[in-house]
Amino acid sequence: MRCFTICLEQRYTPVQDRDSPTLYGMLLNSYRGIGSATYEKPFHNISEVTITFCRTGGKGGVFLSYIFVLDTNKQPLNPVHPGWARKLLSSGRAAVYKRYPFTIILKVAVPNADVQPLRLKIDPGSKTTGLAIVNDDTGDVPFAAELEHRGQRIKKSMDSRRAVRRSRRNRKTRYRKPRFLNRKRKEGWLPPSLRSRVENIETWIRRLRSLCPITAISLELVKFDTQKLQNPEISGIEYQQGELQGYEVREYLLEKFGRKCVYCGVENVPLQIEHIVPKARGGSNRVSNLTLACEPCNKRKGNQTAKEFGHPKVQAQAKKPLKDTAAVNTTRWALYRRIKATGLPVEVGTGSRTKYNRSIRKLPKTHWLDAACVGASTPELLKVEGIRPLVITAMGRGSRQMCRVDKYGFPRTSAKKNKRVRGFQTGDMVKAVVPTGKNAGTYIGRVAIRSNGSFDIKTKSGKIQGISYRYCQMLQRTDGYAY
Numbered sequence: 001m002r003c004f005t006i007c008l009e010q011r012y013t014p015v016q017d018r019d020s021p022t023l024y025g026m027l028l029n030s031y032r033g034i035g036s037a038t039y040e041k042p043f044h045n046i047s048e049v050t051i052t053f054c055r056t057g058g059k060g061g062v063f064l065s066y067i068f069v070l071d072t073n074k075q076p077l078n079p080v081h082p083g084w085a086r087k088l089l090s091s092g093r094a095a096v097y098k099r100y101p102f103t104i105i106l107k108v109a110v111p112n113a114d115v116q117p118l119r120l121k122i123d124p125g126s127k128t129t130g131l132a133i134v135n136d137d138t139g140d141v142p143f144a145a146e147l148e149h150r151g152q153r154i155k156k157s158m159d160s161r162r163a164v165r166r167s168r169r170n171r172k173t174r175y176r177k178p179r180f181l182n183r184k185r186k187e188g189w190l191p192p193s194l195r196s197r198v199e200n201i202e203t204w205i206r207r208l209r210s211l212c213p214i215t216a217i218s219l220e221l222v223k224f225d226t227q228k229l230q231n232p233e234i235s236g237i238e239y240q241q242g243e244l245q246g247y248e249v250r251e252y253l254l255e256k257f258g259r260k261c262v263y264c265g266v267e268n269v270p271l272q273i274e275h276i277v278p279k280a281r282g283g284s285n286r287v288s289n290l291t292l293a294c295e296p297c298n299k300r301k302g303n304q305t306a307k308e309f310g311h312p313k314v315q316a317q318a319k320k321p322l323k324d325t326a327a328v329n330t331t332r333w334a335l336y337r338r339i340k341a342t343g344l345p346v347e348v349g350t351g352s353r354t355k356y357n358r359s360i361r362k363l364p365k366t367h368w369l370d371a372a373c374v375g376a377s378t379p380e381l382l383k384v385e386g387i388r389p390l391v392i393t394a395m396g397r398g399s400r401q402m403c404r405v406d407k408y409g410f411p412r413t414s415a416k417k418n419k420r421v422r423g424f425q426t427g428d429m430v431k432a433v434v435p436t437g438k439n440a441g442t443y444i445g446r447v448a449i450r451s452n453g454s455f456d457i458k459t460k461s462g463k464i465q466g467i468s469y470r471y472c473q474m475l476q477r478t479d480g481y482a483y
Contacts, residue, residue, distance in 0.1 A: 065387060066142035068103040068211040069094075071110040076212045078115050079142040099429065099476045100483040101143060101390055103211055117215040118142065120208060122201060123354065123371035124220065124335055126151070126324035129201055130367030133212060139379035142212065144368040144389040149200055150396060151193040151327065158192065194331050200394050202338045203480075209342075217344050218375035221332055222351040224325045243287055249273075253292050262314050263297040272298050276306045276318040288319040349375035393482040398426070421449040422469040427478030432457055432464075432471045439464055446482075447472065 066079035080088075085104055088094035097105035116135060123130035126149070133143040168175040190198065208214060227234050244252055253273065260267040274293040277283030280303055291314060293301065300309075307315035339346055357373035358365065361382060368389040372382055404413040419425060424447055432443045445459035453469045 065144070065390075066140075068098075068101060068143075070097055070103060070105045070211070071108065071113070072106055073109050074105070074210070075110070075113075076115070076210065077106075077110060077113050079212055098211075100392075100481075101145070101211065115213040118212055119216045119218060119377065120205065120214045121218040121371045121374045122205075122220065122339075123367060123374055124197075124201060124328065124332070125149075125367065126197070126327040128367050129197075130369070130371030131204060131208075132368050132372035133208065133214065134372055134379065134382070136377055136379055139381045139383050141372055141382060141384050141387055143208070144372065144384075144387050145204070146367045146389050146391050147200060147204060148391070148393040149197045150394040151197050154193040154196055188334060188337075190331065190334060194327055196394065197327065198331050198335050198338060201335060204392070205339065205342065215344065216347065216377075217339055217342070218347040218349060218377060219336060219339055220351060220354055220370070220374045221336060221348045223329055223332065226322050226325055226329075229322070229325065230319060249287060249290070252287065253290060257292045260292070261294040261297055262291050263293055263301070263309065263311055266294050269294050274298050274301070276314060278303050278305070281305060282321065282323075283318075284321050284323070286319065286321070288317065289321075291317075347375045347377055390483060395427070395480060395482050397478070397480045417451055421451055422453055424449050424455065424469060424472060424474070425478055428474060429476040429478075430455075430457065430472040431475055432467050432473070434467060434471050439467060443467070444475070446478075 065082075067082055067085035068079050069077040069085070071077060085094070085102075088104060088106070089096070093108075094104040094106050097103045116137070119134050119136055121132045121134055129147040129149065131143075131145040131147060132141055134141055165176060169178070205217070227239055231238075247255070250273070254271075259271070261269075261271060271292045272295060274291050275283045275285075276289050276291050279285075283289050291306070305315060306312070306318070336346070336348070353375065354370055354373050357378045358369060361373070363369045363373065363382070363384065366389075368387075369384065372378070372384060398419075402415050403411045406412045424430065426448050428447050429445070430447045434440050434443070443457050443459050443464050445457045445464075448456040448458065450456075455467050455469060455472060457464045457467050457472075
């Protein structure tokens with residue numbers, strides 16, 4: 001980025017006078033910073049911070065990503081090289097503001113900073129959305145991420161809740177009355193599993209705008225022809241006919257499979273409609289996923305796919321589900337309207353344009369590189385070598401379930417109490433330094449709170465139980481996402 005032309009070998013001696021030039025001020029045309037109340041904040045956490053980056057190639061090197069910078073009034077400035085961020089932290093002129101994405105905050109205000117406009121590019125997907133921040137002038141990619149959605153988990157949870165609700169009705173126990181055609185949905189309504197995808201992207205647009213000077217957005221607005229995906233030769237009136245033209249489902253299956261069980265070949269017995277890929281394993285009710293089986297074979301197959309049951313030829317007849325395609329088609333305009341409401345100029349690109357931009361630059365196909373190549377504004381040279389995207393997984397913000405139950409459905413824990421205990425909440429990222437005892441050591445991970453103040457910490461190596469809150473130090477509060 002063009003503002004980082006100061007020689008790295010220039011020496012700098014920290015001074016105590018608040019009105020003296022700061023290190024960041026030297027980067028921004030020797031700006032004289034003005035102190036604020038945050039100047040007096042302790043920065044004991046600075047010594048614990050490590051910013052890692054790799055160097056490849058020549059002397060200049062290539063690093064993993066830039067570091068976001070805020071001034072003391074939380075106004076976004078130009079992202080900086082990790083080396084400069086390390087100098088700012090070690091000299092005491094900045095403190096860690098956020099760990100994911102890594103952001104530092106200066107101890108001074110920079111009211112007239114010369115910030116460079118950046119463009120946020122988005123490649124929306126059903127399961128994973130690619131995000132990339134690109135400098136249109138230089139081709140730099142200060143930040144890249146892949147956002148993993150939780151739409152399927154939401155759908156599974158709602159199916160489970162519906163099954164429990166219907167079970168209570170059948171047992172004549174206390175239940176919620178059925179709701180059928182007794183309420184009106186708002187215009188633009190989306191099911192929760194799809195709405196979460198749109199809101200996840202909207203959340204990260206808002207967060208990234210607060211961390212860096214984003215002045216424009218590029219969005220891949222793609223639409224899939226679901227019928228052409230199944231039959232590339234389809235045309236004209238064939239779009240209106242479909243696979244079941246002139247048949248009912250049962251008659252069609254009997255005709256297709258010769259009125260016999262596809263697994264054992266038995267004839268002249270009652271046949272059952274059976275799912276090639278069980279619905280519990282992600283199968284659908286599409287006619288291509290249905291087949292005929294006798295009762296003994298259907299029971300023996302159970303929850304297996306046809307391939308696992310020893311019939312790969314039957315499995316090959318099942319067409320690939322179109323859930324992901326339908327999710328993208330359904331949410332594309334809702335996402336566009338949400339982004340348009342931000343007030344930023346929105347550039348729209350097609351999937352073919354993205355593929356063309358990626359191909360001529362000889363880039364591999366990944367979600368974040370697709371995002372960097374969205375739209376006609378893509379710079380001729382994209383500096384993506386060595387960039388490692390931040391993987392963001394949507395986790396939600398807890399559960400509405402009041403208590404845990406045993407395998408019989410009876411409560412095994414007490415009802416929910418305080419959401420916070422001793423200032424901590426389940427999901428917070430903490431650092432625990434335990435001086436003595438069987439758990440002596442240093443642990444960094446997500447905390448699960450208990451009302452007695454004895455917490456569990458989930459680290460990369462496993463789960464550590466019985467850590468007192470006194471040994472825990474907050475690193476980052478839970479925000480509904482895992483990194």
